[in-house]
Amino acid sequence: MYPQVVMRILFVADGRSPIAINWISYFVEAGHEVLLASTYPCRPNLGLASMRVLPLPFSSPGELGGGGGWGARRWLGVGWRTRARQWLVPLTLARVAQPLHEMIEHLKPDLVHAMRIPYEGMLAALADPSMPLLVSVWGNDFSLHAKATPLLRRYTHLVMQRADALHSDCQRDQRLAQVWGFSQDRPRVVLPGAGGVQLDIFYPREEQSQQTLTVINPRGFRAYVRNDTFFKAIPRVLQRQPEARFICPAMQGEAQAERWVREMGIRDSVVLLPRQTRPQMAELFRRAQIVASITTHDGTPNSLLEAMACGCFPITGDIETIHEWLTPGENGLLVEPGDPAELAQAILSAWEQTELRRKAARINRRLVQERADYRKVMAQAERFYQSLVGKVIIN
Numbered sequence: 001m002y003p004q005v006v007m008r009i010l011f012v013a014d015g016r017s018p019i020a021i022n023w024i025s026y027f028v029e030a031g032h033e034v035l036l037a038s039t040y041p042c043r044p045n046l047g048l049a050s051m052r053v054l055p056l057p058f059s060s061p062g063e064l065g066g067g068g069g070w071g072a073r074r075w076l077g078v079g080w081r082t083r084a085r086q087w088l089v090p091l092t093l094a095r096v097a098q099p100l101h102e103m104i105e106h107l108k109p110d111l112v113h114a115m116r117i118p119y120e121g122m123l124a125a126l127a128d129p130s131m132p133l134l135v136s137v138w139g140n141d142f143s144l145h146a147k148a149t150p151l152l153r154r155y156t157h158l159v160m161q162r163a164d165a166l167h168s169d170c171q172r173d174q175r176l177a178q179v180w181g182f183s184q185d186r187p188r189v190v191l192p193g194a195g196g197v198q199l200d201i202f203y204p205r206e207e208q209s210q211q212t213l214t215v216i217n218p219r220g221f222r223a224y225v226r227n228d229t230f231f232k233a234i235p236r237v238l239q240r241q242p243e244a245r246f247i248c249p250a251m252q253g254e255a256q257a258e259r260w261v262r263e264m265g266i267r268d269s270v271v272l273l274p275r276q277t278r279p280q281m282a283e284l285f286r287r288a289q290i291v292a293s294i295t296t297h298d299g300t301p302n303s304l305l306e307a308m309a310c311g312c313f314p315i316t317g318d319i320e321t322i323h324e325w326l327t328p329g330e331n332g333l334l335v336e337p338g339d340p341a342e343l344a345q346a347i348l349s350a351w352e353q354t355e356l357r358r359k360a361a362r363i364n365r366r367l368v369q370e371r372a373d374y375r376k377v378m379a380q381a382e383r384f385y386q387s388l389v390g391k392v393i394i395n
Contacts, residue, residue: 007389008049010035010109012100012120015042015051018278019194019302020115026195026378027385035107037100039120050107054100056119057092058085082223083148089119090151097126104129110389114159117141122155125162132388135159137168138193139299139321140224142176157181165388167381169193169300170321189384194302196377197309197368201278204311204365205286213237213244213351216288218281218307220250221257224297226317226337231260231270236344238269241351247284249273285310289357290350293317296337300325305372308364313357315346329356331363 009027013020015038028034028047036044036051044051100123104112113134114124121135146156160181166188168174178184215237219225237244251257251272261270276284281303285291291307293316300321308314308325316322317337326332333346350357 006032007111007385008033008035008107008109009385010037010104010107010112011115012037012039012112012124013115014038014040014120015044015053016040017115021046022194022198022374023115023378023381026374027382030382035109037103037123039123052099052103054096054103054123056089056096058089079223086118086145086148086152090122090149090155093119093122093155094126097123100124101127101129104131111385113385117156117159118145118152121159121163125155125159128162132164133162134165134167134385134388135163136193137166137173137177137299139169139173139301140297142173142180144224144297146180165189165384167191167384170324172321172324173299187384187388189380191377191381192300192302192305192372195381196372196374197302197305198278198374199309199369202282202285202306202309204309204361211243213241213290213347214247214288215244215290215292215347216247216249216284216307216312217251217292217294218249218285218303219293219295219301220275221254222295224295226294226296227257228260229294229338229340229343230292231257231264231266232340233344233347234266234269235264236341237347238266240348244269246270247273247288249281249284250275281306282310285312288312290315290347292343292347294335294337294343295319298322305368309368309372311361311365313350313360314364315343315350325367331360331367 009032011024015036021044024034025046033049036048038053039056041053041055104127109131111132111134112124112129114121115136116138118141124133145152147153157180160177163182165186166177166182168190169192171190174188174190217230234246246269252274257272261267285307291312291314293301293304295317298319298321304314314326314332316334318334322334328334333350335342335346
């Protein structure tokens with residue numbers, strides 16, 4: 001049954017993002033009036049009450065870092081692409097914030113939710129809405145972006161001082177938010193960034209004997225993902241498990257991935273796939289025994305939770321936020337992100353310890369059910385919204 005009292009919610013987000021879409025769609029389906037200001041051109045099939053594109057520089061498919069950004073990735077590389085955006089995009093935010101301000105004044109939402117600090121939260125803070133501003137912190141907003149340039153540092157402080165409420169996907173970012181100026185007496189909540197895991201899609205495979213080691217790397221190419229470590233670990237694994245297979249979604253067409261496969265002579269063992277739908281990702285997770293998520297910056301990775309829900313044994317970079325979910329040697333293994341030999345040994349060790357993987361699968365499924373079930377998480381998010389706008393919803 002739809003609520004008798006609805007909220008008018010304006011999301012400032014990348015309208016292409018599966019994370020944003022997963023979150024926003026809940027409020028549409030719950031009967032709220034949902035508005036979207038997208039920082040990238042998109043056509044989301046969400047049943048929105050209103051949508052406007054406020055494109056940032058380099059957000060078009062043919063420009064640096066936009067759309068798929070394949071051309072830019074080939075000639076510039078993902079790390080340099082990130083650095084270019086960190087320097088150039090903040091210079092344009094004040095100009096783009098003006099039409100967002102006009103949109104807010106015209107639509108008069110009950111709540112503005114900026115679903116990332118750079119650059120959506122910065123836009124919303126500069127637009128200076130008179131209604132409550134909720135800001136989401138994504139996993140590397142503080143650890144990777146905030147200190148990258150003087151202007152990003154300044155704008156991160158501005159966002160945290162302006163935000164009326166905070167959402168993060170890990171406890172670490174609640175602490176860092178206060179360092180950056182967020183008042184500890186303001187409302188805040190910790191919930192998975194994509195709203196949690198849809199357990200009707202991401203569920204374990206039926207118990208069966210599997211003779212071939214299969215490892216999935218779901219992280220794609222990002223500046224903070226150590227794919228170099230992952231690919232360099234593969235030949236070491238193959239020395240002891242020559243039949244092992246490595247599945248890499250969202251890496252088909254990536255020049256660097258293709259180069260590593262060619263130079264390391266591992267073409268027969270590696271599958272580079274295009275971007276996958278959520279059901280397709282779930283099937284891939286169920287085919288694998290191990291998920292490798294090797295990063296130097298992260299919050300709570302949504303793909304990691306989805307893999308855990310499907311029974312994959314997690315091996316991740318040893319960073320602070322992952323300790324909020326994994327206990328090494330009990331329900332996962334943590335490695336130095338820059339050490340291919342340590343990653344290879346962890347993969348082989350997990351493969352050889354069948355009972356450890358079975359125990360971890362039980363623990364991780366329960367963790368996801370308790371802390372990351374999509375329906376439970378989003379109902380909690382809805383109640384948090386209600387508290388911010390002062391509307392009581394009667395079902």
